[in-house]
Amino acid sequence: MAKKVGIVGAGITPFKSRWHEKTYYELAQMATREAIRDADVSIKDVDAVFYGIYNDIFERTAIPEHPLQGILGLQNKPGIRISCGGATGAYTMSAAHAYLAGERYKIALVLGVEKATDCFDFLSMSATPEVIKTIAWSGDSFFEQKIGWTASDSYAEVVLGYMDKYPGTLKSEVTARISSLLSEQVRNNPYAQRQFDQVTPEEVINSRYIVYPFKEMEICVYSEGAAALILAEEETAKAISRNSGKPIVWITGVGESNEHSFAGKNHKNMSHIVSDYLGSHRAYEMAGIKDPVKAIDIVELHDAFVHQLEISLAEFGLVPYEKVDSLIEDGIMLPGGRLLVNPCGGLLYCGHAVGASNIMSAWSARKELIERNLKTALVHGTGSTVAQYTACLILEHE
Amino acid sequence: MAEKKQKVIAEEYIPEVKSRVITIDNKDYLLQNDAMFTFYERSMGEFSPFFLAIRDEKKILGCKCSKCGIVRVPPFVTHCPDCDFTPTEPVEVEQIGKMNTTPPITYFATSMFLDKAPFGRGRVILNGADTALSVMLYTTTGILVPGLIKKGTEVKVIFKDERVGQISDIYCIPTSELTPEQIAKKGLQESELNWEAPKEPEFPPASNEDIAIFKQSLKEMRAVAGEMSRSKRARRAIEGWKRDIAVKTKGGEFAMYINDGNFRIGEEKLDSPDFIMACEDPRTLLDGLRYKGAITDAVIMKKLWISKNMEFNTVFKLDRLARFLVMEKKEQATR
Numbered sequence: 001m002a003k004k005v006g007i008v009g010a011g012i013t014p015f016k017s018r019w020h021e022k023t024y025y026e027l028a029q030m031a032t033r034e035a036i037r038d039a040d041v042s043i044k045d046v047d048a049v050f051y052g053i054y055n056d057i058f059e060r061t062a063i064p065e066h067p068l069q070g071i072l073g074l075q076n077k078p079g080i081r082i083s084c085g086g087a088t089g090a091y092t093m094s095a096a097h098a099y100l101a102g103e104r105y106k107i108a109l110v111l112g113v114e115k116a117t118d119c120f121d122f123l124s125m126s127a128t129p130e131v132i133k134t135i136a137w138s139g140d141s142f143f144e145q146k147i148g149w150t151a152s153d154s155y156a157e158v159v160l161g162y163m164d165k166y167p168g169t170l171k172s173e174v175t176a177r178i179s180s181l182l183s184e185q186v187r188n189n190p191y192a193q194r195q196f197d198q199v200t201p202e203e204v205i206n207s208r209y210i211v212y213p214f215k216e217m218e219i220c221v222y223s224e225g226a227a228a229l230i231l232a233e234e235e236t237a238k239a240i241s242r243n244s245g246k247p248i249v250w251i252t253g254v255g256e257s258n259e260h261s262f263a264g265k266n267h268k269n270m271s272h273i274v275s276d277y278l279g280s281h282r283a284y285e286m287a288g289i290k291d292p293v294k295a296i297d298i299v300e301l302h303d304a305f306v307h308q309l310e311i312s313l314a315e316f317g318l319v320p321y322e323k324v325d326s327l328i329e330d331g332i333m334l335p336g337g338r339l340l341v342n343p344c345g346g347l348l349y350c351g352h353a354v355g356a357s358n359i360m361s362a363w364s365a366r367k368e369l370i371e372r373n374l375k376t377a378l379v380h381g382t383g384s385t386v387a388q389y390t391a392c393l394i395l396e397h398e
Numbered sequence: 399m400a401e402k403k404q405k406v407i408a409e410e411y412i413p414e415v416k417s418r419v420i421t422i423d424n425k426d427y428l429l430q431n432d433a434m435f436t437f438y439e440r441s442m443g444e445f446s447p448f449f450l451a452i453r454d455e456k457k458i459l460g461c462k463c464s465k466c467g468i469v470r471v472p473p474f475v476t477h478c479p480d481c482d483f484t485p486t487e488p489v490e491v492e493q494i495g496k497m498n499t500t501p502p503i504t505y506f507a508t509s510m511f512l513d514k515a516p517f518g519r520g521r522v523i524l525n526g527a528d529t530a531l532s533v534m535l536y537t538t539t540g541i542l543v544p545g546l547i548k549k550g551t552e553v554k555v556i557f558k559d560e561r562v563g564q565i566s567d568i569y570c571i572p573t574s575e576l577t578p579e580q581i582a583k584k585g586l587q588e589s590e591l592n593w594e595a596p597k598e599p600e601f602p603p604a605s606n607e608d609i610a611i612f613k614q615s616l617k618e619m620r621a622v623a624g625e626m627s628r629s630k631r632a633r634r635a636i637e638g639w640k641r642d643i644a645v646k647t648k649g650g651e652f653a654m655y656i657n658d659g660n661f662r663i664g665e666e667k668l669d670s671p672d673f674i675m676a677c678e679d680p681r682t683l684l685d686g687l688r689y690k691g692a693i694t695d696a697v698i699m700k701k702l703w704i705s706k707n708m709e710f711n712t713v714f715k716l717d718r719l720a721r722f723l724v725m726e727k728k729e730q731a732t733r
Contacts, residue, residue: 020420020427060434121509122413122431124711125638133508140532142445143472144519146566147534148504148511153519156502164499164549196732197725208692208717212503212544216692216721263498263521264529265468266480270499270521 002101006237006248007395009039009230010363015193015223015351017117018127024059024115024226028068031226031356032111039230040244043073046230047105051081052092052112054354054383057134059115072109085138086151086304088112089227089358090381090391094254096231097393106236112356113226131222139385140261151304152211152219154385159213159307161270166322170213174325175306176204179217179348181334182303186345189364193223193351218306223351227359249366253289253394255282261385268386273308276315276382279390283378284317287394292317298368298377299339300361303346308387312380313341316392343368357381362393369397406437411509442563447488448473453563456585458493458555460527461486471527493555493584494573495524500548501535505694506714513708516698518542522553522570534569538593541707543698547572554581559589599676599703601648612649615680620663622687623654626719631726633659635718643712644671647680656712661719673709677702689720 011034013027022030036043049072051065065081084091089112096108121130132150139149163170180201186192199217207216231251232240241248257278260267268274280292289295296318303309314324318339319332327333333341344350344364347357358381365377376396383389417430442449451457461473465484471491477483501520504511511517518535533555535547547553553570561567571591573581580586604612626632636656643654644667653664653671677683682701686693693713696702704713 020422020429021425057434060432121411123410123509124512124715126715129507129509129512132506133510136508136510142442143565144532146564147532147569148507148514148517148519149532150504150508153502153504157499157520160502161499161549196729198728198732203689206689206691207721208505208694208714209503209698210506212505214502216717262474262529262532264470264523264527267529 003103004234004237004250005097005100005231006234006241006250007229007362007366008232008237008240008244008246008248009035009041010228010366011035011038012191012227012356012360012363013225014191015225015353015360017193017221017223017351019115019224024064024113025067025071027115027224027226028111028113029071031113031228032072032109035109035228035230038244038246039240041107041230041240046074046077046107046109048078048080048099049074049109049111050092050096050099051079052088052110052355052359053081054083054085054088054114055134055138057137058119058354060118068111072111074109078105083355084383084389084391086302086354086383087358087381087389087391088355088383089361090302090379090393091256091389092355093229093231093251093359093362093379093393094256094391097251097254100231100233103233105233107230107232107240110229110231110359111226112228112353112359114353114355115224116222116353117224128222144385149385150211151385152214155305155308155387156211156214158270158273158387159305159311162272162307162311163213165271166324169322169324170307170310171325172205173201174328175218175310176201177328178306178309178333179204182342182346182349185343186349189344189350192345192349193221194345194349197349213307214305218348220304220347220352223353225351225353225356225360227353227356227363229359229362247370247397249369250396250398251393252396253283253285253287254392255279255284255286256391257282258384258390259386259388261388263386268388270386273311273315273382273387273390275388275390276312276380279392280316280378280380283392283394287396289376289394292378295376296378297340297374298343298365299341299380300344300365300377301342301346301380302358302361302382303342303348304352304382306348308382309341309346312382316378316380340368340372340374358391362395365395369395373397407435444476445472449563449565452557452567453561456557456587458491458524458531458568460489460491462489468528469526470529471524471531489526491527492525493586494552494581495522495527497521497547497549497551497553498523498530503542503544505698505710512711515707515710516542518547520547524555534566536569536571538571538575538591540594540596541698541700543700554586556591557585557587559587596705598646598674598705599678601646601678604649608649610649612647612680615684616652616663616665619680619684619687622723623661623663626661626723627659629723629726632661632719632723635722636661636715639712639715641672641709641712642668644668644674645680645683646674646676648678649680656715673712674705675702686716687720689724692717
């Protein structure tokens with residue numbers, strides 16, 4: 001029988017569009033210091049570290065985690081880097097969970113960090129085209145990079161595929177309302193990149209197309225920052241909790257799935273995010289959740305794009321596919337509705353520091369479960385081309 | 399095939415060896431121009447026949463599983479993963495097919511594709527294939543707009559005249575824009591198509607009302623431009639950027655100057671602008687600058703014409719200028 005694993009500490013740095021003042025070394029240490037302080041343990045108590053860093057080119061080095069081992073005070077301890085596109089953070093938590101549940105270690109540090117906007121395009125004199133170029137090196141190198149593949153256009157393919165299958169869904173007034181709602185929720189997140197960037201649905205609708213059908217304010221923003229968790233196996237977690245006085249949030253379910261990267265017969269179904277369906281349902285099964293609609297109180301999901309947020313919630317079984325707009329139209333995710341979705345403002349408003357993002361989501365889910373005294377949260381990461389990768393975790397507050 | 403002598407990294411992308419210092423909270427931070435580059439002489443390995451067929455024979459190849467019969471294009475595998483790795487055989491597929499799903503359109507591209515936007519990229523299932531080939535999509539009728547190519551739209555593979563053996567040697571356009579002869583022809587080349595040349599719109603003579611609208615709009619644009627030039631945040635949107643733009647409207651012509659953070663509206667006509675914008679109603683542009691509708695979308699929806707597609711980049715900066723000014727005002731109001 002695998003050991004239970006719980007989150008006993010968490011910390012994040014502010015997410016910013018640019019951290020001129022810090023390198024990723026310092027950002028990594030900042031988040032670690034916060035998490036250690038939160039758990040009230042010493043770094044010397046930590047047995048191993050799991051690094052979530054997405055893209056070597058962002059950090060401008062291969063093996064970007066190696067300098068961190070000593071900087072974090074973990075020399076001579078085991079350290080593994082996980083890199084799974086946008087789902088890096090979620091997969092990193094999943095890997096750490098497996099090692100602890102398998103009794104390899106008692107306490108692990110999960111650390112996500114990313115420094116994206118050092119990239120700069122000297123031709124347009126702006127960072128964004130170079131940031132998306134850097135991500136575009138993730139497209140298929142034989143068949144897609146040379147024809148303008150981007151993360152945005154590959155997710156847009158899936159969104160349009162969904163709209164082909166379910167016409168009349170993902171209405172622009174609904175996606176605009178969701179973006180506006182997230183911009184209100186972010187007010188309570190002092191670490192967010194866009195804490196004071198509240199927008200109206202009209203502003204979202206009036207924002208420019210980046211990649212059809214995505215408008216500028218329906219897309220997450222690239223950030224720099226770090227996020228850290230302290231995970232521990234059951235007995236150790238209980239001891240840490242007794243000492244710190246903070247409740248344990250248990251990881252009771254974990255599920256992952258990677259789809260085919262190309263479409264067609266026996267390949268990727270472009271009208272769905274099958275990995276989101278499988279990842280979430282595998283996590284439900286492990287957590288013993290029969291009816292997610294009843295069980296899930298909070299969802300902290302990876303909202304790379306608002307349309308994808310809606311589809312992901314449908315794949316999680318939290319809203320019917322053909323009635324996905326009921327998230328707003330029936331008030332499901334509106335204040336007072338049955339689901340609290342991305343109280344941190346999501347990656348749209350808190351920001352997307354890729355390797356750190358899903359770990360930030362877990363930080364937020366844990367905080368909300370404790371502060372609101374709710375029971376169950378779903379944390380999610382999506383990534384790679386055409387929403388190919390998913391990792392999900394179920395967090396439970398006793 | 400003749401190959402253009404091109405560098406794998408174009409000269410204009412490469413910054414000078416240089417650094418600068420920025421000051422935040424009275425502390426100096428050093429920013430250094432840098433690059434991380436690796437050159438390759440990359441083998442196309444088992445994909446070599448596919449790329450050579452495109453380059454030399456204007457053919458599209460797939461692979462067929464000798465057990466289940468699935469035809470994959472591109473020919474991903476020498477052995478079928480669905481049939482316990484049964485060997486596959488190369489097959490040629492047709493050059494016409496249907497869109498697997500509605501394709502997205504990229505308006506804001508990466509730094510390497512700024513000159514190619516807007517473009518569609520989607521997946522076509524070519525006749526004779528079971529899987530979808532990822533292709534760039536264009537229209538011969540001007541700027542690609544949503545709705546023109548959808549799920550099920552029939553498209554044809556077009557071969558560039560000069561091919562180097564890369565996937566970018568081909569793209570697709572809707573067959574509805576082709577003659578029956580062109581549709582029937584195998585290996586149809588780019589130079590055989592009729593591309594509509596960008597044509598500056600002509601406006602009817604201006605009425606007194608048009609002239610009054612023009613004058614009022616110009617006045618309001620000057621006011622907002624003044625605010626933008628005074629806004630620290632808005633200035634960042636056009637940092638290091640310089641463009642002289644001639645703007646033609648029904649009621650009259652004027653100039654917009656972007657110069658490293660400064661944004662100015664002038665009443666004069668420009669003889670040699672960097673590019674021309676034309677919109678019948680100057681309020682289209684005024685709304686954009688006031689953050690009441692994106693200028694990018696005005697171009698997409700054909701309310702505003704630009705003489706160079708590449709200048710989409712400048713249009714994005716103008717949209718960002720408007721957004722940054724509003725953001726600064728909001729922040730000042732909140733804090």
